[in-house]
Amino acid sequence: MNIFRLAGDMTHLFSILVLLLKIYATKSCSGISRKTQELYAIVFVARYLDLFTDFISVYNTFMKVVFIASSLAIFWCMRFHPMVRRSYDRDLDTFRHYFLVGASFALALILHEKFTVQERWFTGCYILFE
Template sequence: MNIFRLAGDMTHLMSILVLLLKIYATKSCSGISLKTQELYALVFLTRYLDLFTDFISVYNTVMKLVFIGSSLAIVWCMRMHRTVKRSYDEQLDTFRHYFLAAGCLLLALIVHEKFTFQEIFWAFSIYLEAVAILPQLVLLQRSGNVDNLTGQYVFFLGAYRALYILNWIYRYFTEQHFSRWIACVSGLVQTALYADFFYYYFISWKNNSKLQLPA
């Protein structure tokens, strides 16, 4: 494992810890998109179908279980926890995320590296992760003001994808048979979606002010 992959994994893990901190410490999910969290749960469930069939390492297995478990826990809290779900911005979180899932499944059936059950769902998870953040970004844009923990959560998610691009570049030059072009292209699309958020995040950080997104 190279340093970019490790840094990406740790940044991804940090984003989840920040989100869990927000939910459990404040008993609030205000500013968080349930639609995005449901898409991420679907991403991990379909990507890690090999969890109990292909053992790579203890680290790999633990990280897969952490991502699946944490995503399901977040969805459960936002839907079922009596206090947390009252703070959910349902009127702002109206993105029709099932269209994203359907479109990504159709794309995976057409564009994949190998026509097998596991590879098609792997491609589906990659495509879906690239656009899963859209409901969250739309919700933040509609609400305008972004609290500190929510802003950090989205920032770490974007940083994780940027680090993975460096990981793919490194692997392309150091591995003879690296050919995960679907992941590379999808990662570039996903990182591009964060560009506007990153701009306003750094402006607020530079000015030591509250993060605000234009409506």
């Protein structure tokens, strides 16, 4: 196990926990971009498609499931929770993320190593997130 990967995973996990606790404690998502959280959910779901095909380790599988579940939980809270979604200000969240998603998937069709669904999803998410 690489110590830097462990440190990165733990700080990322801590930041997700802080965000979820903030949303839960205040019942508000003010100051948080729902579009960014949607992008995180898309990236984690698509990037970790190998969860079903390649087993690396229990730690790796567990962290992938935690990151997918937490990003979907944040997305669900901001989109569907009755009290939290009322605090979302659409006028402040003006980034047009659909163009970014469309462009990344278009580039994934061009820039790939193999022409498989999993490879195209991974390339699209890499372009989107990096």
